[in-house]
Amino acid sequence: MMKAIVKTSPSAGARLAQVPLPRIAPDELLVRVHSASISPADLAAWSWKGWIKGRMKLPRVLGREFCGEVVEIGELAKGFGKGDFVSAESHIFCGQCYQCRNDQRHVCSNLKILGLDLDGGLAEYARLPARCAWKHNDESLKELGALLEPFGNAVHAVQVEDVVGRSALVTGCGPQGLFAIAIAKASGAKPVIALEGSAYRRTLAKKMGADTIIDPGAKGALEKVLKAAGGRGGVDAVLEMSGEHRAIDLGLKALRPGGRFTAFGIPETNPSLDYAGGLAFKGARLYGISGREIFATWYRMENLLKSGAVDIRPAVTHTLPFADYRKAFTLITSRGKKCGKVILKP
Ligand SMILES: [Zn+2]
The missing domain is CATH 3.90.180.10 (Medium-chain alcohol dehydrogenases, catalytic domain)
Known part of the structure; x- marks a missing residue:
């Protein structure tokens, strides 16, 4: 036994x-x-x-x-x-x-x-x-x-496409998001923006090397993300690591036209999302990551x-x-x- x-x-x-x-x-x-x-x-x-x-x-x-x-x-x-x-x-x-x-x-x-x-x-x-x-x-x-x-999930999620010189938004700084921050940094992403509701995990995000860390509950969170991304019309690469509806929604809104959205976090229930405005009209590339x-x-x-x-x-x-x-x-x-x-x- x-x-x-x-x-x-x-x-x-x-x-x-x-x-x-x-x-x-x-x-x-x-x-x-x-x-x-x-x-x-x-x-x-x-x-x-x-x-x-x-x-x-x-x-x-x-x-x-x-x-x-x-x-x-x-x-x-x-x-x-x-x-x-x-x-x-x-x-x-x-x-x-x-x-x-x-x-x-x-x-x-x-x-x-x-x-x-x-x-x-x-x-x-x-x-x-x-x-x-x-x-x-x-x-x-x-x-x-x-x-x-x-x-390995996080390596696959970040490196499924080149991020050198690209802005990356990591939504959710649980363990996978924290790993993703460090991998994005090491892979040449700049800036790496992290979105996290827990103050404790925002501190960890800093330790992992995030350039800008934003509380999604704070006023104007989306505007802060867009400002941090530096004016290309949004973020080049969204790494959705949380599965939380609010983060998925903000990530789609923050994605620049022609950018890529990486879906890793698993929501408890299906989110309603702006499929046309968030993905199709933006000409976005969508990657699902499993394993x-x-x-x-x-x-x-x-x-x-x-x-x-x-x-x-x-x-x-x-x-x-x-x-x-x-x-x-x-x-x-x-x-x-x-x-x-x-x-x-x-
Ligand atoms: Zn098989």
Whole structure:
């Protein structure tokens, strides 16, 4: 048996419970979890609101963002040895569908996601298909290992198109938005404008390198964004990382004609938006971001972190033991949002 954070009932919350040790399939690895961070999907499961109710089958071990040591190897899992340190790619792709055979494994037709469709890594041990394991060459990123999954989302969201010399607006400075700020800076965006309602997270946005930080609740927030963008008729690149209706609306209004809008944040309910004025008449380019390119984004991530071009450590504000999981979830879901990324350790 092992300890795991499990969603057992269709209502708010989750439990730290004893569950059976996972049994691996021939193409899988058993990973002794070193650390796991709390993802937006874990928060949706905890709150039990919105899209998650129609998707997650219970009971389910939560956690899509984790890393750890390989302790058991299935007979068909090649290229790994006991003691290897791996981070999990949470998008379990089939390898057979049209997308998989065209380098779009992250949006596989038969996609299953760890901690959502399959048991995840907020546990002492987790099973991981070998094809979805990222092996670390050394231990230099060990303490950031759980964060590679969400960091990869942000790398993909920012770098899906060149941002050199372009103004970027990051709407929402939760962990993904904070990562996006640092990546946009390192990728040559100027200025990087951040929009965030929590005073605590505005301070983190500053630490991550945002040039201008605006409270969306303040009077004239849109005008402030347009002024900061410097008079090209709006922002070149909007990186929508929050999924909040107000941020999506402001982002579409702030987008310059001919600019690009990157949709990453997942709203609890469908927003009503100015489709014609915000996108069509502007001749905008729209990118939906789901996951990371497997494994092209992972190589980019490793380069960005190991070269020192991006430092994501200031975005990690809390590291807690599993026993404090309630405190962790309450911290992230409370109104003031006085946290960045929260990591849990078994
Ligand atoms: Zn596929």
